[in-house]
Amino acid sequence: MKKIDVYLTQSLINDDLFLKDKNVVVIDVLRATTTITVALANGAREIIPAESVTIAARISKGLGKSLLCGERNGVIVEGFNLGNSPLEYTSEVIQDKSLIFSTTNGTLSITKSRLAKSCILGSFVNLTKTVEHMKSLEGDIILVCSGKLNAFCIEDAVCSGVILNNILIEEKDKYELNDSAYACLKLGKLLAMKTDKPSSEKILEMLNNSEHGKYLISLGFKEDLKICSRIDSYPNLPVYFNGTIKLPEKIESETNQKSQLKKIKISK
Amino acid sequence: MKKIDVYLTQSLINDDLFLKDKNVVVIDVLRATTTITVALANGAREIIPAESVTIAARISKGLGKSLLCGERNGVIVEGFNLGNSPLEYTSEVIQDKSLIFSTTNGTLSITKSRLAKSCILGSFVNLTKTVEHMKSLEGDIILVCSGKLNAFCIEDAVCSGVILNNILIEEKDKYELNDSAYACLKLGKLLAMKTDKPSSEKILEMLNNSEHGKYLISLGFKEDLKICSRIDSYPNLPVYFNGTIKLPEKIESETNQKSQLKKIKISK
Numbered sequence: 001m002k003k004i005d006v007y008l009t010q011s012l013i014n015d016d017l018f019l020k021d022k023n024v025v026v027i028d029v030l031r032a033t034t035t036i037t038v039a040l041a042n043g044a045r046e047i048i049p050a051e052s053v054t055i056a057a058r059i060s061k062g063l064g065k066s067l068l069c070g071e072r073n074g075v076i077v078e079g080f081n082l083g084n085s086p087l088e089y090t091s092e093v094i095q096d097k098s099l100i101f102s103t104t105n106g107t108l109s110i111t112k113s114r115l116a117k118s119c120i121l122g123s124f125v126n127l128t129k130t131v132e133h134m135k136s137l138e139g140d141i142i143l144v145c146s147g148k149l150n151a152f153c154i155e156d157a158v159c160s161g162v163i164l165n166n167i168l169i170e171e172k173d174k175y176e177l178n179d180s181a182y183a184c185l186k187l188g189k190l191l192a193m194k195t196d197k198p199s200s201e202k203i204l205e206m207l208n209n210s211e212h213g214k215y216l217i218s219l220g221f222k223e224d225l226k227i228c229s230r231i232d233s234y235p236n237l238p239v240y241f242n243g244t245i246k247l248p249e250k251i252e253s254e255t256n257q258k259s260q261l262k263k264i265k266i267s268k
Numbered sequence: 269m270k271k272i273d274v275y276l277t278q279s280l281i282n283d284d285l286f287l288k289d290k291n292v293v294v295i296d297v298l299r300a301t302t303t304i305t306v307a308l309a310n311g312a313r314e315i316i317p318a319e320s321v322t323i324a325a326r327i328s329k330g331l332g333k334s335l336l337c338g339e340r341n342g343v344i345v346e347g348f349n350l351g352n353s354p355l356e357y358t359s360e361v362i363q364d365k366s367l368i369f370s371t372t373n374g375t376l377s378i379t380k381s382r383l384a385k386s387c388i389l390g391s392f393v394n395l396t397k398t399v400e401h402m403k404s405l406e407g408d409i410i411l412v413c414s415g416k417l418n419a420f421c422i423e424d425a426v427c428s429g430v431i432l433n434n435i436l437i438e439e440k441d442k443y444e445l446n447d448s449a450y451a452c453l454k455l456g457k458l459l460a461m462k463t464d465k466p467s468s469e470k471i472l473e474m475l476n477n478s479e480h481g482k483y484l485i486s487l488g489f490k491e492d493l494k495i496c497s498r499i500d501s502y503p504n505l506p507v508y509f510n511g512t513i514k515l516p517e518k519i520e521s522e523t524n525q526k527s528q529l530k531k532i533k534i535s536k
Contacts, residue, residue: 007419008276008420009280011280012277012279012280012418012419014418150280150282151275151280151446151447151448152276152447152448152451153447154447154448154450154451157451178419178479179419179420179421179422179478179479179480180419180420180422182422183420183422183425183451183455186454186455186458186459187451187454187455190454190458191454210447211446211447212447
């Protein structure tokens with residue numbers, strides 16, 4: 001039996017070693033893991049998550065083609081190039097660039113996974129890719145809902161629940177859920193599914209009624225909620241590896257290049 | 269509109285001033301708030317919650333007719349008189365005694381409420397009393413689920429949900445729920461209710477399937493789960509006031525006695 005645990009807000013993970021050697025899936029539906037998935041699909045070279053604005057600014061000094069991205073409480077950080085709206089991350093703006101990314105909750109969940117065995121980013125826009133990856137993993141899995149500051153967010157719990165639902169469809173007897181995973185599964189079925197299938201329409205309704213959704217609407221980001229609700233609209237898999245987030249294809253090709261370079265150097 | 273917030277585990281409240289001047293309801297279905305309700309119904313004079321075993325031992329030295337009560341990870345603390353099973357708290361054992369009580373999670377939630385405007389203890393066994401009290405309150409309300417160490421517990425969330433359901437039946441438009449309160453309401457309806465009414469039978473099923481319920485069964489406490497599942501079987505309202513937990517009748521009569529004593533002293 002593989003165990004799946006869900007942590008309902010990143011602040012519950014308060015020990016740097018807690019996620020060491022674990023398989024981790026980070027979820028921040030509104031909006032970090034959605035926006036990062038969109039950004040990589042639209043051609044960003046890599047995303048470098050930074051816990052704080054100061055760390056983000058420090059990293060950017062040492063990088064060439066980079067943009068400072070992120071928000072605090074939904075609003076773009078003063079002096080940064082981009083905020084946290086997926087709509088800002090068009091190919092024209094971000095193609096081949098390194099994005100240094102710092103948000104209120106999402107990037108904290110990600111950087112807390114720096115010692116993980118594997119870490120991917122999940123959301124509704126890459127639901128099936130997330131599920132496929134989780135099925136391929138050996139060992140237990142931890143889902144980290146980013147939450148909002150110190151509190152629970154319904155959208156991250158519901159997204160975890162839909163992911164779990166899709167994993168369990170074929171392989172129910174392979175997994176053991178803890179209490180919070182079980183609660184998320186129930187909430188996902190109830191608030192994001194119609195006739196046993198995940199429904200973008202129901203998800204949008206849930207986002208519109210969520211605390212953080214309402215807050216984002218009040219800031220003028222109603223359109224963002226639509227993007228965040230669309231199942232499998234960006235079928236990519238952001239992988240956090242060695243301090244940066246990239247698509248697996250990119251990590252693989254770079255690793256190949258490096259080993260070829262090594263071979264060339266050795267043969268010289 | 270009155271706001272109702274639910275905190276899904278006591279560890280999310282990490283600031284001593286957070287509950288200051290708030291109306292608080294502490295929930296620890298398995299088993300602290302159930303056991304304390306049973307103990308007061310069976311004639312205990314008062315319960316003094318203690319954060320740690322050391323503090324509990326220190327308090328007991330200064331008190332006469334007292335018993336040391338509590339557990340760590342479900343098991344009675346070595347050298348203590350009673351554990352945390354409601355079955356131990358019979359009239360013969362506890363009548364008129366002060367119980368110094370220290371458990372892994374429940375008493376932490378309670379002592380974190382020491383600066384609250386009001387603090388009561390809720391569970392399934394005193395469901396209606398809890399709901400009536402909450403309806404009588406002015407101002408916002410915070411429900412604190414004790415959880416298990418740093419994690420979520422399904423039984424506390426479901427109990428919060430049933431409490432919320434019963435509050436909203438008549439006065440739906442008076443209250444505003446945050447995301448976690450909304451999630452608990454959904455979980456309560458799904459896992460503790462039958463044909464729109466709370467059901468002790470469904471609650472027992474949920475407790476038997478919960479992580480902590482299974483753990484308690486493994487320790488031999490299967491009977492405790494039955495007691496904890498019975499709606500309104502101990503219709504009392506434990507109130508945490510001035511460092512101790514008592515029934516409101518007792519607090520009132522003592523306050524009257526004190527004020528009479530004052531009058532006598534003054535008239536002398």
